[in-house]
Amino acid sequence: MSSHLSAAPPVAVRVRAPGKVNLSLRVGACQDDGYHPLVTIFQAVSLAEEVEATLATPGAGISLTVSGAQADRVPVDESNLAWRAAESLARYTGVDPDVRLHLHKGVPVAGGMAGGSADAAAALVACDLLWETGLSRAELSDLAAGLGSDVPFGLVGHTAVGTGRGHLLTPAMSRGEFHWAFAVRDEGLSTAQVFRTFDEVVGGSADVELSDDTELMQALRAGDPVGLGRALHNDLQAATLALAPELGRTLEVARDAGALGAIVSGSGPTIAALARSRQHALAIAASWTAAGVADSVHCATGPASGARVLSS
Ligand SMILES: C[C@@](CO)(OP(=O)(O)O)[C@H](O)COP(=O)(O)OP(=O)(O)OC[C@H]1O[C@@H](n2ccc(N)nc2=O)[C@H](O)[C@@H]1O
Ligand SMILES: Nc1ncnc2c1ncn2[C@@H]1O[C@H](COP(=O)(O)OP(=O)(O)O)[C@@H](O)[C@H]1O
Secondary structure, X not given: OOOOOOOOOOOEEEEEEEEEEEEEEEEEOOOOOOOOOEEEEEEEEEEEEEEEEEEOOOOOOEEXXXXXXXXXXXXXXXXXXXXXXXXXXXXXXXXXXXXXXXXXXXXXXXXXXXXXXXXXXXXXXXXXXXXXXXXXXXXXXXXXXXXXXXXXXXXXXXXXXXXXXXXXXXXXOOOOOEEEEEEEOOOOOOHHHHHHHHHHHOOOEOOOOXXXXXXXXXXXXXXXXXXXXXXXXXXXXXXXXXXXXXXXXXXXXXXXXXXXXXXXXXXXXXXXXEEOOHHHHHHHHHHHHHHOOOOEEEEEXXXXXXXXXXXX
């Protein structure tokens, strides 16, 4: 089980994990278990979470603190996904869950960019090193899938096709760097509510297929932002706009600013706009600010790597 034969075990481990945007999100009809089958293409972006796990005295259990933008909106108890990640690793390996977790938020909270999932992925990797439990990537990925549909992608990052609930991943080829601007709304949206609204206003078809994304996959392989912008797709967008109609204006402002494509990120309410360059991403962000259609704005690039250790 131990991966450190002679080196002293770490007392603290810091791990970074990325937020994501769904370049394409195709949603099937709701199944008996309450989940929808998905075919999605994830791209990890440079907006990221950092999780520091520090050894706590035996019997101390888990404790958690949060810093960064919107930290006040993140639970600091056992409902936090990072806390649940540490618990699930401890249960699986039989170790005592004694750890202090500190999360530094860089991804919008409840924004459809999987910040909580990134925290869970980072906490799994950090605690696995800290407790010297030495799990394989496959074991970590199984634990991740038990925590949330988006958590396995937080481990692998880069660009990947997600099927099943979004948790079964196949890496996808992508060339070069893409530039994004993100418009964030302070008030988040519940993913479950967006899926329920999807059932009411759209309803998924029985079959969802990756073949519908041929043009998008070609654009990724060619590193072609214009083709990628044209092919961006989100089946949840109508449901998100039904719950937050003002986002229509945010999409419009991005398009008027020359965005190559603009979509709701995942279940929203963050809007993602693909830009020609970093300068162009800054210009789109400035247009949102000038139009008063975003509570905050960010620029980022993708793809970014999955959960990785910064220090131990
Ligand atoms: C929509 C997506 C797209 O990547 O991302 P976000 O917008 O949340 O970031 C994901 O499917 C969200 O994944 P995640 O946020 O991990 O969801 P989970 O915790 O597994 O599920 C939360 C709720 O969303 C609904 N859900 C989730 C995934 C799925 N394939 N079908 C669903 O119907 C279920 O109602 C579930 O109770
Ligand atoms: N570590 C965490 N960071 C953020 N939110 C969390 C976390 N753990 C649990 N949550 C809860 O999950 C909700 C959605 O989380 P988040 O991952 O930020 O958004 P999304 O699912 O839209 O990508 C939050 O509103 C919050 O109540």
